[in-house]
Amino acid sequence: MSVSQLVYALLFTLAMGFFAFSARRLVAFLRLGRPDPRLDDVGTRLRNLGLIGFAQTKILRERGAGISHALVFWGFLVVTVGTVEQMVQGFWPAFDLPHLLPSPLAFVFNLSQEIFSVGILVAVSWLIWRRTVATPKRLRGEGKGDPVHHGEAILILSIIATLMLSILVESSFELLTPGPDGGPREPLGQPIARWLSLFFVGSDPITVPTAHLVSRIGWWTHAVLVLVFLNLLPYSKHLHVLTSLINTFFSNTSGPGPVGAMKPMDLEAETDVYGASDVEHLSWKNLLDGYSCTECGRCTAACPANTTGKMLSPRKIVVNVRQRLLEKAPLLVPGADAARRGAAEQAAAGTVADAAAKVLGKKLLDDYITEEELWACTSCRACVYECPVSIDQLEVINELRRNLVLTESRFPEELMPAFEGLEQKGNPWSFAPADRGAWAEGMDIPTMAELQARGEKADVLFWVGCMGSFDERAKKITVAFARILKAADVRFAILGQEEACHGDPARRMGNEYLYQVLAKGAIEVLNGYEVKTIVTHCPHCFHQMGTEFPQFGGHYEVIHHSEYLERLLADGRVPLEQGGDKLVVAYHDSCYLGRYHEITEQPRAALKRALPVMTLVEPARTKSRGLCCGAGGGRMWMEEKDGKRINVERTEELLATGADTIAVACPFCMTMISDGVTAKSAATPVMDLSELVAARLREPTAAS
Template identity: 35%
Template sequence: MFWLTLIIGLAGIAVTLFLAGKRVLFLWNLFKSGQPAPERVASVKRDPKGDVEGQVTEVFGQRKLLKWTIPGLAHFFVMWAFFLLATVYLEAGVGLFFGLDAHIPVLQTWGPIGFVQDFIAIMCFLGLVVFSIIRIKNAPAKLDRKSRFKGSHTGGAWLILFMIFNVVWTMFFYRGVLSAMDHLGFGKAAFGSYATGKLFEGMSYDTLEILGSIGLLLHIGVALVFLVIVVNSKHLHIFLAPLNVMFKRRPNGLGAAQPVLKPDGTNLDFEEADPDEDLFGRAKIEDFTWKGFLDFATCTECGRCQSQCPAWNTGKPLSPKLLIMELRDHAFHKAPYFMATEEQQAAFTDEQKLAMEVDKPLVAEDGVIHPDVLWSCTNCGACVEQCPVDIEHIDHILDMRRYQAMIESSFPSEAGVMLRNLENKGNPWGMGEMKRLEWIEELDFEVEVIDEKIPEDAEYLFWVGCAGALEDRAKKTTKAVAELLHIAGVKFAVLGPMEACTGDPARRLGMEYLFQGMAQQNVETLNDAGVKKIVATCPHCFNTLANEYPQVGGNYDVVHHTQLLADLVDNGKLVPVTPIEENITYHDPCFLGRHNKVYKQPRDIMAKVPGVKTQEMHRCKDKGFCCGAGGARMWMEERIGKRINTERVDEALETNPDTVSTACPFCLVMLGDAINEKKSAGEAKESLEVVDVAQLLIKSIKAEVPAAAE
């Protein structure tokens, strides 16, 4: 019986290694064919601590998945079952090669190990029950847009659940027989296996030996079939997720947009670039880097990104999940062609090329990605924040936008006006540079405007931003911040007409060369003026100055105004005294919250204002919902589905607020427009308004006290 079991086992292992090895070799060659991404490897070498922390928290700790408590816990136990039950397969290997009575000292004899193995197997089974219930509730007939499984391959998921179930029951069957034969070294400590063994009591030793061999082959056979299925399915993430976490952009794939890089990892200088040799974004699937291919292959189709996407939730065609799946499927189809030699490519028939999607454009109405999908993205970062395997959706969307914008000149027409204004006037509205000083005239104190050098007694450069200087509603925030800094005794100066747009709208649209020119000009201005510390009211300016300007030589200590104001309140330099008896709900700006993790300070400021009662919207903080302005969407028409700002205001109205507060001029405009529409329709009270947190603070500090109270 031993030799027959060994021969069958070895034959199964050989076939599996051939089939799985063939697929792994294909994937290896696919990743290797991707464009270089030397900065990924370099970043890991520079930060081994971050590498270890990523594996501990994201892979072993399942940090992101545990935010979704019940499915997260289920996945946690199933994942750990893979790790811990590997020891059971080691035992099975010993049984295959040395007989059912062979033991590895300690590993197969120490009681606590047997207990942990049986416990995790039972918890894994309970996790399968949870997954089954979730999927039954989200059956295909019910898969509307609100389901995160919309578009996922649910059939493959059921197959995987079935295979994991087979791993569990064959384990208990095999170990139960060993227990009945008195060959299970753990004794009663392996409580599940011991209990199963009771079912086989009374059978002859020869019968038990046959059953043990069958159980052994079944247990090993399930694992071998499982391996072949995994490497050919979306569950490849079992092996790829740790790699994807390792090579992600630190710390979280958000914040700075990545520059266009040359193959050696240095920034591409557009003044010297050659369109025939250098890649201006992604024109076709083979233009993606090996990290891009790794992202595509790692997708689990869980749909957490889709469930949080503001575009998808308002009826637009963009689903971050479906976008990654479409890029993955296209890469797998076309890989045999672009990995082949020119001679081999010439030998492919037209039918083969059609099957490999050789001539299918990457971005086109009949392409892999529809243009409406590409231009629906607000760059809010919800997809990247929620992805449990750290896929960087925004990077891929931005890279495809770059080719469309810079090479094809294909982008929403209204965005062209914004680009021309940036080029000619240095701001998206096309206003004259002297307009940037008008808000100062409305103050009752003097503001220092930099001529050449920042004054020695100025602690901060106040980066006003285009909206803060030129948009009437945002000007109120600018004046409030200036007054608060003046009251607190914080010396600051402004650039006035020397200030120009940071270039964020151009970069997020994909017009990288325009961003690069504007950024270099601003960095030169800031460096010549001797600027070291900057405070900004616009999260987009804040993100660009702090995270992206270092890419072009601009290194500054940058804070958002809510961070600085919260510190001044904590230190007693600003004291809110007059109560504001209002119910206020706070909207998290995406580029302040998710991209830069500033959630606490705006709320701390409001908490210090007497009388304020705050109530969170059901989507807030890292699950906050976008206003619809990011990703240069501020300057594009929203023609598909429900307006994102309207959806967000509907959520705000559910809290019955007297005021909606925020900390971003773009959000101020977008939410204000939606509230005005609601007022016109009679769906919001006339007194409802949107204000910046700084406006609330200055109102409490400066509000006039009635004469009787004095």
């Protein structure tokens, strides 16, 4: 065995040993999290891994950085084959992969290594320039408490660049040395190495020993740097290189299971902590999210709260989870760090008030993430949707909110009336429950109870929702939709006074207890009438009842009116007037339709069918990228004191389209955008889909 083999074997063993230590440590930290089974529906998980992971679909939602990253990622996959070859060479210098392959494959192998090395080099150079010179806003932090690891990023990028350079140096100089048979080497699929080597064969050719030496330096640089790189990853934000594919596989943000559904809580469990106030109350998957974040900031750049000047930054939330875990976990995991563990025991025994006690005395909530940040969230899901590695920022926010409300009873005071109204009156504004069906007076719409008394059944239950039942503006939506249903001869009924909020706002505000009381109550009523199909014009009701009710035994087909209208119109069931005005309409996507359920085309299709001469225009941010109106996540009931109002920001975008009508498909969006239009002193009407359709209804000519 040669000296170089010995040296390599030693380095390799040390590096792998240390890496194994680091990996075990990180896995042990994950185990501090709560259990969360993630091995169901492996098929969907593999599909996510393929699309979001390997095909980089989310990364590529942004052009420049997306293509650069994808190039580096795919390059890495290819170049890794060469790296493995090199590792084998470390132990067995004669190993030569291309030699073992049939020549076409050897050609492809060599060519792929070259092309991707150069590709990575170009992409990485651009990324370094972007980070140091261009520095887009999302790569800058939020200031205090939101560290952005610029130095680390540049170090890692530089290592990657050096790795690629060393590959090229090695192979190009190797071409100048004699082959195994003593004759000159024939380049095989190595145009770049060949071209580079030509610089050294001109009038003053480089000597064979020098070429050999330089090639070996290239080889060793790469071999050592790969091992260094591997061992740097577990201690840097570039841990995502190792964990993001795993994270994508285990994530539920694009399925399996209902997308956007909050986790049910077992309220009977014997515990002192509801929700999460520190890392060990989060699930292991939330903690893995922390490992997988590379601080790209796409979530924060898409966050309506952040971009309008609020404290919240979804990226910071995830980075804080990792920071806190890496701070606290060594004190809790046996053997992770023996010295500090001893200190923790001492601190627990109350003998020494030292650094460890200080660490244990802190919490993720308050010491890292403040209430103010948590309550700024509109639950619009833009952060989750944008994340290239399928991190669920929203789940952490929700778990912390639950802790604030359920354990500490700590929430903005404006929420108290909403909670009390929901509890006492079944609606968050404390309207009299007796007035719930008042909008339907004189419209000859039966209630489920009336139908049952007559021994009849409805095909469809029209769930009106609290906004639709009590809000003056939203009641017009309700009436318009009911008129369409009648005109289309749909056999439908309402619950009337028996309808009460399903609790979704309470759940989003962290009050799982109140939510479950309300949800179970609603399910009891619905099951009592054996309801199968529900249609509603509120996306929040639609999401809650269709997606989250199954958690408590409520299984219904729930259809949002945008989809239902589209079906009725497509089937020609809605009698409409011919012609009509040439409206220019901008449609505003509700988050709970667009991002939660990917319902973006149906509302537009409904508009086009009902208004054939209309021109549909799109705001700057639209469909899955649509900007929130600002009302979700319980924000409807909270003051918006900091920064610019989200609804004004959104309204400006909608007005900038030049539309003469703004269309919405959510009563909450209706309120927010209408207020925005008023704030901008504009006169553009804001109309619900159903109102635009109902305005075109052909009235029966002979009212008999």
